[in-house]
Amino acid sequence: MVFKKVLKIPLSTKFYFLIILTSTDCQDITNFLKRGFEHRPIVSRTWESFEACRRKGSDSKPPEALLMIIGNKLILTCQICLPPSATSLGVWKRLLPDTATFVPVSFDGQRTRLLSDLSLELSDVREEDSGIYFCSQGTQVMAKYAVDVVRDEPHRYKIDPFAPTKPVDTQVLNEYRKGIPCRSSLLPNVIKDLAVVHELKSEFMIGFCKVPCPLGVGIVTVTDKDGAVLDTVDNSQGVYSMHQPLPKLPALVKRATVYEEIGKNVILSCPGNKENSFPIWRNDSYVINPSKVHILSNGRVKIDIGNNLHIRKLRYSDTAVYSCWENSALRGTIRLQVLKKSVESYRVHILNIGTLFTFLTILMIALTVYKNRGIAKD
Numbered sequence: 001m002v003f004k005k006v007l008k009i010p011l012s013t014k015f016y017f018l019i020i021l022t023s024t025d026c027q028d029i030t031n032f033l034k035r036g037f038e039h040r041p042i043v044s045r046t047w048e049s050f051e052a053c054r055r056k057g058s059d060s061k062p063p064e065a066l067l068m069i070i071g072n073k074l075i076l077t078c079q080i081c082l083p084p085s086a087t088s089l090g091v092w093k094r095l096l097p098d099t100a101t102f103v104p105v106s107f108d109g110q111r112t113r114l115l116s117d118l119s120l121e122l123s124d125v126r127e128e129d130s131g132i133y134f135c136s137q138g139t140q141v142m143a144k145y146a147v148d149v150v151r152d153e154p155h156r157y158k159i160d161p162f163a164p165t166k167p168v169d170t171q172v173l174n175e176y177r178k179g180i181p182c183r184s185s186l187l188p189n190v191i192k193d194l195a196v197v198h199e200l201k202s203e204f205m206i207g208f209c210k211v212p213c214p215l216g217v218g219i220v221t222v223t224d225k226d227g228a229v230l231d232t233v234d235n236s237q238g239v240y241s242m243h244q245p246l247p248k249l250p251a252l253v254k255r256a257t258v259y260e261e262i263g264k265n266v267i268l269s270c271p272g273n274k275e276n277s278f279p280i281w282r283n284d285s286y287v288i289n290p291s292k293v294h295i296l297s298n299g300r301v302k303i304d305i306g307n308n309l310h311i312r313k314l315r316y317s318d319t320a321v322y323s324c325w326e327n328s329a330l331r332g333t334i335r336l337q338v339l340k341k342s343v344e345s346y347r348v349h350i351l352n353i354g355t356l357f358t359f360l361t362i363l364m365i366a367l368t369v370y371k372n373r374g375i376a377k378d
Contacts, residue, residue, distance in 0.1 A: 041107035043116040045084045053081035053117070058137070063144040067181035067202075068125050069153055071269045071306035076120040078135030078143045092120050095132040097185075105133070124269060125149050130185070146176070148184050151267065152304060154201040220244070254332040260314055261339050268309040270324035272332030278307045279324035279331050314338050 059079050068074055082088055092105040092114070107114050113121040122129055127149050135143040180187050182200050191197055222231040222241045231241035240247055254272035270279055281288040281303060290303035300312045311318055316338050323333045 041109035041112070042088060042114045045082070045088075045116050047084060049116060050081060050083050053079075057081075058142070060140065060142045062177050063146065063175050064178050065146040065176045065180045065184050065186055066148070067153065067183055068147065068149045069304065069306040069308075070124075070126055070149055070151055070267070071273075071304075071308045072125055074122040074125050074129075074147065075115075076122075076133055076135070076143065076145050076147075078118050078120070080118050080135065080137050080142055082118065088114060088118060091118055091135055091137070093134045093136065095134070097131055102134070124273070127151070146184065146186050148181065150183055153183065154199075250329075253330050255335075256332070257335045257337065259337050259339055261341050262314050262316060263341070264314055265310070265312045266314060266336070268311070268322055268334050268336070270307065270332045271334065272330075273307070273324065273326075277326055279326040281307075281309050282323045282325060283320050311336075 056079075058081050061077075061079065066074070076092075078091065080091060082091075090104055093102045094105050095102055105112065105120060111123050113123075115121055118135070120133065120135070130147055130149045133145045133147060134141055176186070181202075182192070182197050187197075218236050219232065219234050220241075221229055222233070222243045223229055224243075230243050233239045233241045233244075235247075251272075256271045258266060258268065260266045270281075273279055281290075288301075288303065288309070294302040302310045304310060309322065319336060319338045321333055321335050324331045
């Protein structure tokens with residue numbers, strides 16, 4: 001058995017979401033894919049799951065307002081029963097906040113997927129994923145979610161999930177009966193700007209759960225058709241027998257390169273983290289401790305609850321290869337290159353100085369002309 005740390009984050013007094021921090025050498029190999037294969041954008045449905053859904057029945061649910069931190073995974077459920085032969089492309093729609101238009105949600109198999117139960121999965125959520133999502137069957141809306149994605153969220157730790165949160169949130173919109181996050185765009189500014197609301201922090205729920213170690217990995221005895229032992233090898237150490245089938249190739253490591261000017265701020269997200277796990281960050285070979293790095297760097301470097309690496313006021317010494325690891329396996333690398341300030345930045349400063357100098361010159365000429373006119377009249 002292995003242990004995982006669970007962070008349960010209430011985004012208002014009536015809403016929570018879970019984050020699981022793995023602290024073990026075991027890993028779940030059931031979701032690993034062969035090299036060259038990707039997640040399916042739309043997971044296939046079966047008649048068995050359709051019959052089970054029919055027995056359970058379709059039902060609409062009350063609207064929910066959700067607040068997410070960038071880099072996390074979000075799953076929006078919808079209780080709709082569709083046979084495998086029916087199309088599911090128009091089940092989920094999104095209301096764009098800028099144009100106030102409805103568009104179907106597109107599925108790329110990377111960040112957005114439609115699961116077998118018609119739930120919408122958003123991996124590595126970003127700020128542009130904010131909006132109102134609708135799940136509909138014909139003209140009937142079965143589920144409605146108001147999603148806000150933020151870069152950071154004030155929080156505090158809470159051990160007892162039944163302990164009250166004070167002050168108690170006011171129920172603003174009766175439509176969202178599960179509560180509204182304090183940083184939600186649905187909340188009116190007159191309430192959002194109140195000190196009691198503005199200073200209210202989210203709570204990270206801490207707990208433990210047991211997850212069984214994966215089976216089928218370890219010491220393997222290879223025999224022939226008569227049962228005679230040919231080899232005994234330890235597959236968990238990467239040792240295989242010549243009499244065994246070829247092992248599956250590991251997935252390719254995701255790599256990215258980020259260029260940023262000196263003095264700017266940057267946020268790095270693990271490019272290979274698709275299972276919403278919490279890998280360990282390294283700067284070359286140095287392990288970045290999330291509980292100490294903000295102290296050692298005087299707050300300049302930190303790792304947030306979404307496991308994103310924040311670096312403020314970049315220096316040339318920050319140029320390095322940052323990698324994220326999970327259970328001693330490399331998940332992704334980011335090469336950060338800190339550059340000098342671009343010529344455009346200096347041109348803007350020179351233009352501003354020239355504009356100011358021109359304005360002062362015109363002002364001095366105007367004052368001189370006005371003064372000379374006064375002397376001439378005298």
